[in-house]
Amino acid sequence: MAFVATLISSFTPLFLIFSPLTSYTDQILSIHRNRTSTGFSLDIPLIMLTASILKIFYWPGARYDLALLIQAVIMVAVQVVLLKVALDNRPPWRGEGPFKTMEPGRPWGFWRWRAQRPYWEYLLGLTLSLLVMHAFVRPIAASVYTNIIGYVGLAIEAVLPLPQIFSNQRAHSCKGFRLSVLVNWLLGDAMKMGFFFMSEPGKVPWAFKLCGIFQACCDVGLGAQYWVYGDGQEDMSRKSGLEKDGRLT
Numbered sequence: 001m002a003f004v005a006t007l008i009s010s011f012t013p014l015f016l017i018f019s020p021l022t023s024y025t026d027q028i029l030s031i032h033r034n035r036t037s038t039g040f041s042l043d044i045p046l047i048m049l050t051a052s053i054l055k056i057f058y059w060p061g062a063r064y065d066l067a068l069l070i071q072a073v074i075m076v077a078v079q080v081v082l083l084k085v086a087l088d089n090r091p092p093w094r095g096e097g098p099f100k101t102m103e104p105g106r107p108w109g110f111w112r113w114r115a116q117r118p119y120w121e122y123l124l125g126l127t128l129s130l131l132v133m134h135a136f137v138r139p140i141a142a143s144v145y146t147n148i149i150g151y152v153g154l155a156i157e158a159v160l161p162l163p164q165i166f167s168n169q170r171a172h173s174c175k176g177f178r179l180s181v182l183v184n185w186l187l188g189d190a191m192k193m194g195f196f197f198m199s200e201p202g203k204v205p206w207a208f209k210l211c212g213i214f215q216a217c218c219d220v221g222l223g224a225q226y227w228v229y230g231d232g233q234e235d236m237s238r239k240s241g242l243e244k245d246g247r248l249t
Contacts, residue, residue: 012195013067015188020071020078023184028078028085030178037086039176043163045083046111047156049123052076054153057130061138061146065203080123087116150207158211161185161218168225175231182219182226189216 031037055072058064106112113119130149138145168174193216196209 012191013065015191016067016071016195017074019184019188020075023181023188024078024082026180027178028082031082031085031089035089036091037089037176038091039167039171039173040086041163041167041177042083042086042111044160045079045086047160047163048075048079049083050126051153051157051160052079053123053127053130054149054156057134058146058150058153060134061142062150062205064205064208065199068204068208083119084116087119147207150205151211154207154211158215159218160215161222165218165222165225168222168229173229173231174226177226177231179226179231182223185219186223189219192216 027040031040052072052075056069056076059069059072111119111122133145164177168177189212192208192212196204196212
C-alpha cells in the first residue's frame with residue numbers, strides 16, 4: 001500500500017500537469033482536420049476556462065498543490081486554442097443579428113454568439129473582475145473570498161461533462177466527441193481520486209475532493225452514453241453503403 005501511495009504521489013503530479021495536452025490535443029486536431037465542430041459542445045471551453053481562471057486566483061489564498069496550479073495555467077492556454085478552432089469551424093449560421101442565439105432558451109444568447117469577439121470579451125472581463133476583487137476584496141475578507149472563489153471554480157469544473165451528456169442525449173449519438181477525450185477524463189478521474197485521498201492532510205483542500213467525486217460520476221455516465229450510442233461512425237458507414245447501392249438518394 002505504501003508503494004502504491006508513493007507511486008501515485010510521484011507520477012500523478014506529472015500526469016495532472018500534462019493532462020490538458022493529452023486530453024484535448026486530439027479534439028483540436030480532429031476539428032481542424034474535419035473542418036467542423038459539429039457534435040462538440042462549446043460549453044466545454046466555457047466551463048474549463050472559467051473554472052481554470054478561478055482556480056488560478058484561488059491558489060494565493062489556499063496554497064494547494066503546485067501541480068494543480070500549473071495544470072490550471074496550461075488548461076487555460078489549451079482551452080483558448082480549442083475555443084478558437086471550434087469557433088472557426090462552427091456549422092453554417094442560421095439566423096440574423098450578431099447576438100442571435102444558435103440555441104433557444106439561453107438568456108441573452110450567452111455563449112452562443114455569432115461573432116467571435118464577445119467570447120474573448122467575456123474571458124477578459126472575468127479576468128479583470130477577479131483582479132479587482134483580488135486587489136480590493138481579498139485584503140478585507142481573505143478567508144471568505146478564498147473559499148468562495150475555490151468552491152465556485154471547482155463546482156463549475158465538476159459539471160464539465162454535463163453539456164456534452166445533454167448534447168449526446170439530444171442527438172442519440174456521441175459523434176463529434178472524441179473517444180480520446182473521454183478516456184483521458186476517466187483516467188484523470190482515477191488518478192485524481194488516488195492523489196486527492198492519498199496525499200498528506202491539508203495538501204489538497206476538500207473542495208477538490210468533493211467536486212472531483214461528482215465529476216467522476218458524470219464521466220462514468222458519459223462513458224455509458226458512448227457505450228450505448230457510439231461515435232456515429234457506424235451510421236455514416238451504413239449511409240455511405242446505401243448511397244453506393246442506390247438505395248438512398
